[in-house]
Amino acid sequence: MLDIREEKIGSDCVLSLSGDLTVCNIGQVREKLMELYSTEDHVRVNIAGESSIDFTFFQLMCSAHRTFSSGGKHISFDKTEGCPLDLKKFSLGFSRRSGCSNDKCGNCLWVVKESV
């Protein structure tokens, strides 16, 4: 199960994702991010309500970050308590000291300063 909600907080659009962020339904999240890319300048992703995350979520977020950055837009994670993202990103190899070669703006989602 996946629940997708969006909320406008000031100039930010907060995209709240809860449920399973896995290969089974990651396509829906992609669709939503595509939609937000065309309408929003600054998106914050909140995954406080997630029940499981797999690698495809990390891949999607990299893609979203790349897309938003190339269009001069911004995407980031909302700070959430008790989220297993840190642990996951470490074991999946996304824990970074600096972004990858596509991180032109220097705001990679996975570098320590950006992490939750």
Place this chain on the structure above:
Amino acid sequence: MSADIHKQAFVTEAGELLEELEHSLMELENTPDDSDLVAKVFRAMHTIKGSGSMFGFDNLAAFVHGIETAYDLVREGKLAVTQEMIENSLKACDVIKEMVADETIDSSGGDAAAIKDFFSALRSGGDAADKPAEKAKESKSSLTTFRVQFKPHEDIFTRGVNVQLLLNEMAELGECKVIAHSENIPYLDELESEKCYVNWDIILTTDKGENAIRDVFIFVEDDCDITITPVAFYDGESSDEHERIGEILVEKGDISRIELEAILAEKKRLGEILVEKGVVPPSAIAAALEEQKHIKEIKAKKIEAEGMTSIRVQSDKLDFLVDLVGELVTVQARLSQTAARKNEPELLKIAEDVERLVWDLRDNTMSIRMLPIGSTFSKFNRLVRDLSHTLGKKIDLVTEGAETELDKTVIEKLNDPLVHLIRNSIDHGLEMPEERKAAGKKETGTITLSARHSGDSVLIQITDDGRGIDPEKVRKKAVEKGLIAETAELTPKEACELILAPGFSTAEAVSNISGRGVGMDVVKKNIEALKGTLDISSEKGSGTVISLKLPLTLAIIDGLLIRVADQFFIIPLAVVEECIELTPKDIANSHGRSIIQVRGDIVPYIKLRELFGIRGDVPEIQQIVVTEIDGRRVGFVTDAVIGDHQTVIKSLGKIFKEVHGVSGASILGDGSVALIIDAVKIYHGIE
């Protein structure tokens, strides 16, 4: 979804691993100090656990973990292998089998709980609290750092693989750093979110070998590219960090040698320095570089070759391929027949070429389905071991010809009959040690399971040196059961064969081993269903030999094409001995009886024309196809013998289920149908 297919692949693989495991455990029972065997057992457990966990068999993974840990302690010399440990490990194999069949079974009760407790107690006795980090420190001298380059294929997720579990398992092997290369992830509009665009470098420092790393990827090796490179050995030698970084980048293909050289241009290379100082001539440097390149190429080729040695294919795909080849054989026969009729040289040449190719294709396709029977044989070690313990008998199982190849389907269907025959040999055949001693035999009885090719068949024999079958006892029992008349005259062999009658058992009491009414008649039926024959020969006091003659494959057989009036039949060549003529003089000499003298022997015959109710004129000289069934010669009378024929067996379907004496059909070159004669059934029906 495809995940189910992969789950099924795990179930199959697990079955094979469990067989290997049982075999290793039984070997370990005899040589408990063999460190190679301990390592084998550990690896099998580790692979079952890891792969089980990957495919969602969490209960199984949890259960195996405790046992695996115990064997890890054995590997480290902290625990010794005991009889009890082997006993519990073998029982654990049974529990694992159940867990593989039903992933909901957990280890909270029954045998599983007792086994868990046993290994838990065992670990407490050893050093269970041994943590990986501490272990790493202790064995630092044997540590190696590997660079594992893991590049999944794009569609890996659709195959049900979870990379997280693989990476977690790598982390369990030692100190591990995972780096994801995410440069290839496309923009959102191009991203197919179920595809994998990332590849990983895993830097792992471990005291386990390369095989342990490969084990992690054992179920995904077809779905990814894996390169494992040892990059550092901790043997006290230091390395130059600055040079190493450049080498690592080149080795990994991140930069080219030229680029590295360009970057390092300002600094002179080692080779140049050595040449300048006159330490070595330039040719020596060139030779060294060439040698390095060569070794790298050989290594790369070796890895590639290892990856190409085998490929796992679902058996239904092979079945389909065999079906197609069967159709092709039929069409090829039609082509040959048409070409012969038209007698055009060009067409004849084409038909000959096609025939040659089709035969090669048929042989190759059939060989793909061929497996050595050894895998089935090895299962019986456990059966014999367990039964010998239960019955208090001492038994050696000797296997011969394990490399003999048979069609996979035949092997699978052979398992149950063989289990029954071996159980019988152990329960009825072999005597208790005291009885054997008293009879002047060795206390330990021997059961020999052998297989060998015999023409286009395989002969499997189960031989025991037990008490043999008592023909008198069998005869008495048969009279009691009303199977034969009290006055019936039987040879000892015929008396022995009475045990093949339905419901016949000489067991005094029903035990959990045999004598439950599922008798030798069922075994015989199963063997006949495989188009095979069963023969018994026994000598009282010396032992029994059960011989099973089976075709190599069930899909295509070599047959003898015969004709009765305008009907064609095929008799499997496996039972054919020779063809002789039946003249009016022979008929007159037999005085109304269906027998003929063949070189002094009397051979009974069956007239297929009468059997199948075929009308038409009988030719003056008929042909008899003499066959051998259950060690006896029987003739089948036909109008004409046409010749050998490659027979693709087609099932007759349910409507013809009750048709007696016919096991299938084949389509001939001209499109007509030839029925395949079930000689064994006809013979027994008449008998």
